[in-house]
Amino acid sequence: MGSAPDRLRGVAVWLIIAGLVRLSHGGAVDPEPVEQVSGEACAEGRCETETEPLLSAVLHSDPGDIPSLTGTESRSPRVTCDRRSITERSTVQILNASQDLMELLNASSTECSLVLFYTTWCQFSANLAPHFNTLPRVFPSMHFVALDASQHSSLSTRFGTVAVPNILLFQGAKPMARFNQTERTLETLSSFITNQTGFEASPDQTVLEEGPLPAVPVRGIDWLFVFSVLFLSGFGLYALLCSDSVLRLVPDHVHQD
Incomplete structure (x- = not known):
């Protein structure tokens, strides 16, 4: 010794x-x-997540399980989604550290959800925030969820999130497609959703300046x-x-x- x-x-x-x-x-x-x-690195429109989740995702995830689509491949719907019952004004639901995404999505449901993996310090996540905050108004028949990848490292590993922002389309609790365009705007996101689900976008597509997701990166120690x-x-x-x-x-x- x-x-x-x-x-x-x-x-x-x-x-x-x-x-x-x-x-x-x-x-x-x-x-x-x-x-x-x-102290994290940003490149090609994405911010790298923490080192440990990054290595775990590379070693244990299979990116081939989730198709990476740009939203412009086809006009025929790829996913058959039931419309969400609208009882109140929809908004982006942000998961806290104690909430479980799988329980929220409900494996037995056939409704579709768009899930955003982001971090509060990433400039690219902040740039995307106003556009993602607008989506519930444009597609009220869908669920929109956002979670901080640094607080949900197990989910980041499970779904191969090695950089943020990362956007996945779920049917129930099953990932169906990954948004993989460099340009992340309301127009490209709407096109992706329409091509995957067949849902038509609302004509009112004014980008919201404020919303649940922060549009300004937060400094961290x-x-x-x-x-x-x-x-x-x-x-x-x-x-x-x-x-x-x-x-x-x-x-x-x-x-x-």
Whole structure:
């Protein structure tokens, strides 16, 4: 069993590697000027999610299970969806960390739902928000759900969400198609829904400026990076105090005691 200094050195090496990975992600260059938040990388119109869900999704998910469609392939409906019974004004339902998407979707139902995986810090998710907030008014016969991928890592892994925003069409609790266009506007989203379900869009397609989904990215604190810096600073001070150059400054009688 190693000594305490050896164990501390091992932990320090691990934290240095983690810090370098975070810095490399935070320094990624995007084709468009996008503000980097929480040290994560944005590229090609999407923001990468946390490292662990990203690796898990790559290892355990099968992207071939969900067709990736741009919404322009065919005009014939691909999914037979029952219309939602309209009892009140529809809006985007945002799941909190304790809610289960599978229970909300209801496996025995044949109604269709459009589910958005997003994060509050991602600029692309914020750009999409006004358009997604408008969809319940344009398609009142469907359900629209949004969830923070960082709070639902198990669902992100299950459905292969390695970058946000990610949009899936569900029939009941079964994923049927993935929206995969780079341009995420009300027009392209409406075209995707119409082509997949056959539902006609409402003529009123004015994009809402306000809604449940935030249209401005929220800054976050990368606690792992902060902890890494503090730990490395403390370990560096400890190593300095235990070095031979410092011990030589201590009087001989102190060493003897």
